[in-house]
Amino acid sequence: MGIVLGPNRYGKAETRVVRVTRSGAPGARDARHRIKDVNVSVSLSGAMDDAHLTGDNAAVLPTDSQKNTVFAFAKKHGIETIEDFGLLLARHFVDSQPTITHARVEIHEYSWDRITGGHSFVRNGGEVRTALIHSDGDGGAESVVSGLEDLVVLNSTGSEFHGFVQDEYTTLAPIGDRILATAVTARWRHRSAGTGDWDDSHRAARHHLLHAFAETHSLSLQQTLFQMGRRVLAERDELCEIRLSMPNKHHFLVDLEPFGMDNDNEVYFAADRPYGLIEGTVLTDDAPHAASAWE
Structure with a gap:
């Protein structure tokens, strides 16, 4: 050998x-x-x-x-x-x-x-x-992948989570209204490494990420991730692929009944760990193959 x-x-x-x-x-x-x-x-x-x-x-x-x-x-x-x-x-x-x-x-x-x-x-x-x-x-050959890290965003309503698999270890209850919060890491690949207006491209991609997050009525963080990536690519022709990593920053309602109080989606405990981690890639159907661009 x-x-x-x-x-x-x-x-x-x-x-x-x-x-x-x-x-x-x-x-x-x-x-x-x-x-x-x-x-x-x-x-x-x-x-x-x-x-x-x-x-x-x-x-x-x-x-x-x-x-x-x-x-x-x-x-x-x-x-x-x-x-x-x-x-x-x-x-x-x-x-x-x-x-x-x-x-x-x-x-x-x-x-x-x-x-x-x-x-x-x-x-x-x-x-x-x-x-x-x-x-x-x-x-x-050249490639340019731009992006951002730790873009922290939160929707205080407009998010649900239900219809998921339930097994003998499931304790999570379906919910029709919850806080959705995450810290976005996003990387987007440019079609060309030629001279471009990198600042304008970055500002626009960030803008569309934020607005897609805010305007999507979310049934899952996965759905929100896809809509964010989809909007960036639909609005920016110079980009062909975007990869997102989004931890679910869980917010749990605090049980105030022992104190004789109701909690109508008002007081939450913000848990830092463990957390769900959602990752995904969105790309145009004509995106050139370039796996090495991400390494």
């Missing part, structure tokens, strides 16, 4: 970069700053088997060099959108190193809201913008 090296990659994970873009004279009252706060993970693959098999590092670009490249590119090129920044990095690593044939760049962006004036900010909640880029270099 022979033993061989399988697929492999390496890189620098979680390089945290805060890029401040300044306009106006330093210290001037009209000076206005813009913040980009990102976490960049790079992973490279190619003709580097010898590093594993014999310890020969002749083909290896050090991960420290990858980290320094992220910082240098943040200075040299700025960070307009994480999709463009990721494509710029991925193409650079492949095109500049003959032993590297594929680059994977994943970026998370943390948003800040302006408080007042030109240079004071407050971190904007827990929602995170994401991008996953794959590139084989100039002229090669």
